[in-house]
Amino acid sequence: MSSVDLNARIPNNVDLKTDKKLQRALEKWLPCYQSWWGEVGPELAADKEVYLRTAVAVDKDGWAHFDYVKMPEYRWGILLADAVPDRKIGFGDHYGEPAWQEIPGEYRNMLRRIIVTQADTEPASVEQQRLLARTAPSLYDMRNLFQVNVEEGRHLWAMVYLLHGYFGRDGREEAEELLERRSGNADKPRILGAFNAPISDWVSFFMFTMFTDRDGKYQLLSLAESGFDPLSRTCRFMLTEEAHHMFVGETGVRRMVKRTCEVMKEFPDADPREHGAIDLATLQKYVNFWYSISLDLFGGEVSSNAADYFASGIKGRYREERQEDHLALEGCYVVPQLRDGKMVDVEVPLRNAMNEILRDSYVDDNQRGVDQWNKTLTQEGIDFKIELPHRRFNRQIGIYSDAEFDPKGNPLDAATWASRKDEWLPNEKDREYIDSLMKRVVEPGKIASWIAPPIRGINGNDFDFEYVRL
Amino acid sequence: MSPVGDRPISFETHPDRYRHWKLELDDYVARLTMDVRENEPLDEGYELKLNSYDLGVDIELADAVRRLRFEHPEIRVIVISSAKDRVFCAGANIKMLGSSTHGFKVNFCKFTNETRLAIEDASRSSGQHWICAATGTTAGGGYELALACDEILLIDDGSSAVSLPEVPLLGVLPGTGGLTRLVDKRLVRRDRADVFCTVAEGIKGKRALQWGLVDGIATKSKFEGLVKDRCDAALAQPAIEGRVDPGVALPALEPTVEDDSIAYRHVTVAIDRAGRKATLTIAGPDDDYPKTADEILEAGSDLWHLRAVRELDDALLRLRFSEPEVGLVLVKTTGDPGAVVRADHALHAANSWFSREVLLLVAEVLRRYDCTAKSFFALIEPGSAFAGTLVELALGADRAYALDDPDDAPSIRLSSLNAGALPMTHGLNRIQVRHLKHPEKAAELAAAAAMSRLPGDMGTSAAAEVQFDPESAEEAGIVTIAADEIDYEDEVRLAIEERVSLSPDALTGMEANLRFPGAETMETKIFGRLSAWQNWIFQRPNAVGERGALTVYGEPQRPSFQWSRT
Numbered sequence A: 001m002s003s004v005d006l007n008a009r010i011p012n013n014v015d016l017k018t019d020k021k022l023q024r025a026l027e028k029w030l031p032c033y034q035s036w037w038g039e040v041g042p043e044l045a046a047d048k049e050v051y052l053r054t055a056v057a058v059d060k061d062g063w064a065h066f067d068y069v070k071m072p073e074y075r076w077g078i079l080l081a082d083a084v085p086d087r088k089i090g091f092g093d094h095y096g097e098p099a100w101q102e103i104p105g106e107y108r109n110m111l112r113r114i115i116v117t118q119a120d121t122e123p124a125s126v127e128q129q130r131l132l133a134r135t136a137p138s139l140y141d142m143r144n145l146f147q148v149n150v151e152e153g154r155h156l157w158a159m160v161y162l163l164h165g166y167f168g169r170d171g172r173e174e175a176e177e178l179l180e181r182r183s184g185n186a187d188k189p190r191i192l193g194a195f196n197a198p199i200s201d202w203v204s205f206f207m208f209t210m211f212t213d214r215d216g217k218y219q220l221l222s223l224a225e226s227g228f229d230p231l232s233r234t235c236r237f238m239l240t241e242e243a244h245h246m247f248v249g250e251t252g253v254r255r256m257v258k259r260t261c262e263v264m265k266e267f268p269d270a271d272p273r274e275h276g277a278i279d280l281a282t283l284q285k286y287v288n289f290w291y292s293i294s295l296d297l298f299g300g301e302v303s304s305n306a307a308d309y310f311a312s313g314i315k316g317r318y319r320e321e322r323q324e325d326h327l328a329l330e331g332c333y334v335v336p337q338l339r340d341g342k343m344v345d346v347e348v349p350l351r352n353a354m355n356e357i358l359r360d361s362y363v364d365d366n367q368r369g370v371d372q373w374n375k376t377l378t379q380e381g382i383d384f385k386i387e388l389p390h391r392r393f394n395r396q397i398g399i400y401s402d403a404e405f406d407p408k409g410n411p412l413d414a415a416t417w418a419s420r421k422d423e424w425l426p427n428e429k430d431r432e433y434i435d436s437l438m439k440r441v442v443e444p445g446k447i448a449s450w451i452a453p454p455i456r457g458i459n460g461n462d463f464d465f466e467y468v469r470l
Numbered sequence B: 001m002s003p004v005g006d007r008p009i010s011f012e013t014h015p016d017r018y019r020h021w022k023l024e025l026d027d028y029v030a031r032l033t034m035d036v037r038e039n040e041p042l043d044e045g046y047e048l049k050l051n052s053y054d055l056g057v058d059i060e061l062a063d064a065v066r067r068l069r070f071e072h073p074e075i076r077v078i079v080i081s082s083a084k085d086r087v088f089c090a091g092a093n094i095k096m097l098g099s100s101t102h103g104f105k106v107n108f109c110k111f112t113n114e115t116r117l118a119i120e121d122a123s124r125s126s127g128q129h130w131i132c133a134a135t136g137t138t139a140g141g142g143y144e145l146a147l148a149c150d151e152i153l154l155i156d157d158g159s160s161a162v163s164l165p166e167v168p169l170l171g172v173l174p175g176t177g178g179l180t181r182l183v184d185k186r187l188v189r190r191d192r193a194d195v196f197c198t199v200a201e202g203i204k205g206k207r208a209l210q211w212g213l214v215d216g217i218a219t220k221s222k223f224e225g226l227v228k229d230r231c232d233a234a235l236a237q238p239a240i241e242g243r244v245d246p247g248v249a250l251p252a253l254e255p256t257v258e259d260d261s262i263a264y265r266h267v268t269v270a271i272d273r274a275g276r277k278a279t280l281t282i283a284g285p286d287d288d289y290p291k292t293a294d295e296i297l298e299a300g301s302d303l304w305h306l307r308a309v310r311e312l313d314d315a316l317l318r319l320r321f322s323e324p325e326v327g328l329v330l331v332k333t334t335g336d337p338g339a340v341v342r343a344d345h346a347l348h349a350a351n352s353w354f355s356r357e358v359l360l361l362v363a364e365v366l367r368r369y370d371c372t373a374k375s376f377f378a379l380i381e382p383g384s385a386f387a388g389t390l391v392e393l394a395l396g397a398d399r400a401y402a403l404d405d406p407d408d409a410p411s412i413r414l415s416s417l418n419a420g421a422l423p424m425t426h427g428l429n430r431i432q433v434r435h436l437k438h439p440e441k442a443a444e445l446a447a448a449a450a451m452s453r454l455p456g457d458m459g460t461s462a463a464a465e466v467q468f469d470p471e472s473a474e475e476a477g478i479v480t481i482a483a484d485e486i487d488y489e490d491e492v493r494l495a496i497e498e499r500v501s502l503s504p505d506a507l508t509g510m511e512a513n514l515r516f517p518g519a520e521t522m523e524t525k526i527f528g529r530l531s532a533w534q535n536w537i538f539q540r541p542n543a544v545g546e547r548g549a550l551t552v553y554g555e556p557q558r559p560s561f562q563w564s565r566t
């Protein structure tokens, strides 16, 4: 593909037209990306027209352009949020210095690692979700799935742009490897464990977009603070797309809750499962599972890497500008730790607690979503509250991973955990039941038994709009 | 000061008691699996995460290396690997290093270096081929451990890398032979080595193979197959004859340790802390030393050579780690010099796998003696047995004083083992080192020593004996000062008093420079160049100052350097 074609095909605001380095890198990478998409992108849809949003520019009119498009022909673009004039580094040892437009040599490897780790999750989630179109509960949901998928693809592009643009040969190699790793492949797994399990049912998909994508949001928010300006701008633009993914998750769960309430009211003495709905206890278990594994993605509570990233000005706190002390050299953060069966408050230097501080914001944000679900329960007159389990519950990473805790955060011995964990996490039977519900419904305006239709459709269209032309 | 620096440490362990390793045997192949228990460090204040190691972990490794040679002579391949997911070994524990005294750090590094050299010696001399099967992160000391093996196999999973991140992350060196083995053993191009040693995250997969950092890569599903192929290839090589089961068990030495003494069967150490010195005495063999190869094997761990050097080894380690202020060790021997020579000749003549293994251990322990940062004065007095293997203690000492008592002069004798069977780290033997200016003199002495085992079987022929009185021993380069009974006591007393008054740092440096004249080898580079620079860096503000890289590693602050270079 010639560079002229490249520029026409790829919406961008990075001056691709004149950037020889980027052109050269993309000429080689683009065909690999396309064959990757063909191989592990969403199945059953390559030749179908899907009503998708494409970002063609970063301004108000440009970022949400709707039209039918076949996914392999989607125009993945390279778009950065507008530069902030005279932007300064907002935290860490370089606080107040001008933001870097090029990578400082001493942080090159550190930045590369952060970018590659973030980038790796984007194609991973596409791979994890590739079979879901088979069991979409409605055309509307199928379309949302595809929207999420193409945007995760674009997020990969955004990260690859940074690798191509700023990391030379190493960056090009890393960009290639991003297309070589595969979610769940024992030989070439994705970097983070949570991105190696397939998402085979829609309950999990909604939970993933609610909880796991929200981890992505907070990682992006903290990188949006970065002293490396191109990274900051890239992440700021990605956040606009990420908001939609969380919308899919949050409303998806809310619609499941609503459907269950309707069934409960109609058949007050029956198990909602008898009527093809998902009982609230099972939904709670899925919440417990996905929330806890998403908490792991923030990393260890006490982390020297986190301290390094902050000190270097590479990864800041959520809304750093709202903080008073941008050096974070003074003061401690209290992290309760389990010592001899009791929780004891341990003081950690602030910089080493950056993962935990970010996790705090994440927890609060989730609670706001859960409150919406509970509002639905109240409106429907059902006496049940969905609760986020304690952050110590079911953790595989960090200081709480060595012990067991109940959903309230109380320590448990191993035997109690083993005998009770099926009450708290989806068990074999729950998964079998959820799997039994996963049947494809694709007639416009129709929907599966276990979920309520959305209040409104996409871009002013109705629910029964033909979102995918099958 | 770290408690590790003060508390006596036991260097004895056994596979039944390993906490951090698992040793499994299957015909000719041993599997040595690293599974470090996070919560069982040797000292408080750090956790052994990600298969990082401290002295306790390395003592077990050293034990395994030695036992594989003696107890399992039939083993021809050792596969060293990790039981942890996605990590082989993260190297020496940084928190432990950061909180240790300088002296402990230096001794820790020296010990771990000696362990890795023992692995290479086992490979070179005992026909035991070491394969490192790295199924995850292989960083710093972890990669240095891999470098000590004959082959390094790395899993190719898109993320597992080999790395030496010490310079970029910690502001120190990969001091366990890493830099040296990269360019001197694996012959990695020095410009690539330069790149490799400054990329904290290391190099993985194909490029690691291309650059010669590893010998094989395979994906997860093919990795065990690759390991098996390499084991089979190693087993297809000709085996050293006679190395068959059963080996010789090495029971615990269990010395009697008092506040100021350590007593073993043949070795005793008397510590004079106020005088900053110790006296190390080794008793020679009795005259019932076994005569034939079979009898020698039957004696097993009770064989005088084996028992005595194991005791010497343990004593040296205790002196290094637990007696930092003892700067001078007076070395004495007791017994019948003739019995030592006869024992040496019997051992030499046996020429069995076991006798050779014993000799290799004698040589290894003598090298540990050479590399101990304390002054050694050999005191050759009436009743002493500086003969054969025990002469090496005088030849390895910084000085040797002999009491030239006309009525009862000590007899100093050479055996065939002094002619080259006990090489130093740079490949020369200690007689050669004494006569670098007159190599023909060394050759003549060596030839006479070698001849002393012949013609009679087991060297019984008195005619061939090579022996010296103190005066001729001075001439022969064995004795520094031979003094008569009137002068000796004062001479020695003054020398001791002077020695313990000198700067211990300067003495360490001086001795390390004077003890190893002649060409360099990889080993001498590790102990000389690498360790010396490391020990300098370990003292510098850029590593250990308030904002030094080692100090602030894992802390909220980034390091801050003084930029001047010399």
Ligand SMILES: [Fe+2]
Pocket (backbone or CB within 6 Å): A122, A151, A152, A155, A216, A242
């Ligand atoms: Fe994303």
Ligand SMILES: [Fe+2]
Pocket (backbone or CB within 6 Å): A152, A213, A216, A242, A245
């Ligand atoms: Fe997303």
